[in-house]
Amino acid sequence: MSAIQNYFGRIAKASKSIMIGLGTTWRYFVNYREELVTIQYGSEKYAPQGTFLPARHRGIHYLESEKCIQCNICAKACPVDCIEMEGTRDGDLNGAWQGDKVQISKFIIDLNKCIFCNLCCEPCPKQCIHMGQEFDFASYTRSHGVKNLLTDQPWSESDKEAEGERREQMIVLADIKKKEKAAARAAKKAAADAKKAAEDKDKDKDKS
Numbered sequence: 001m002s003a004i005q006n007y008f009g010r011i012a013k014a015s016k017s018i019m020i021g022l023g024t025t026w027r028y029f030v031n032y033r034e035e036l037v038t039i040q041y042g043s044e045k046y047a048p049q050g051t052f053l054p055a056r057h058r059g060i061h062y063l064e065s066e067k068c069i070q071c072n073i074c075a076k077a078c079p080v081d082c083i084e085m086e087g088t089r090d091g092d093l094n095g096a097w098q099g100d101k102v103q104i105s106k107f108i109i110d111l112n113k114c115i116f117c118n119l120c121c122e123p124c125p126k127q128c129i130h131m132g133q134e135f136d137f138a139s140y141t142r143s144h145g146v147k148n149l150l151t152d153q154p155w156s157e158s159d160k161e162a163e164g165e166r167r168e169q170m171i172v173l174a175d176i177k178k179k180e181k182a183a184a185r186a187a188k189k190a191a192a193d194a195k196k197a198a199e200d201k202d203k204d205k206d207k208s
Ligand code: SF4
Pocket: 067, 068, 069, 070, 071, 072, 073, 074, 075, 123, 124, 125, 126, 127, 128, 129
C-alpha cells in the first residue's frame, strides 16, 4: 500500500469511528427516557426504577412504620450500633407514629456510621425496614447525616425537642400502666381472699 493510500485509509477509519460514536450519542439524545444512561443530577435526583440503579441497590433506608412492632431486632443486628428507637405499648402518645400495636416515638439511623451492609433489613420479622434507591443524603454537617425514618428527613433540633416531650409522656403512661396492673392484682387477690373466706365460713357451718 502506498503512503497516500495509507494516509487516506486512516482518515476514512477515523471518520467512521467518529460517526459510530456520534450515532450512539444521537440515539441516546433522541431516546434518552427509554435508554437512560445519565440524569440531570441536581434537578433530577431519581431515575425511573431499574433504569439507572439496580433494584438490589443498597441506598438510604426507609421504614414502613405502620408495620413495625418495635422488636429492636434490626438495631441488635447492626454491627455498628447506628439504629436507635423508642416507643411504648402503654397507651396513646401525642405526636407519635402508629406502628403495629405500638406507638413509635423515635426511629433514627446514623448514616455517618452506617456501612450499608443490609444486616438490619434481613432479620426484620415484618419486612418493614428497607434499603431504598435514594443515594443522596449529602449535607454540610455530620448532624444532618442522622436520618429520622419516621419523617424521611434529617433528625432535627425540633425532632429532639419533641422526642424529649414524648419521653416524659412515656414515663407518665408507664406509671399509669404500673398502677393499673397493681390495682388489677390487688382486686384479684381481694376476690380470691373473699372467696376463700366464704368457703371457710361454709365449712364452719357444716361442722356445727
Ligand atoms: S426489626 Fe423490623 S419490626 Fe423490628 S424494630 Fe426493626 S423495623 Fe421494626
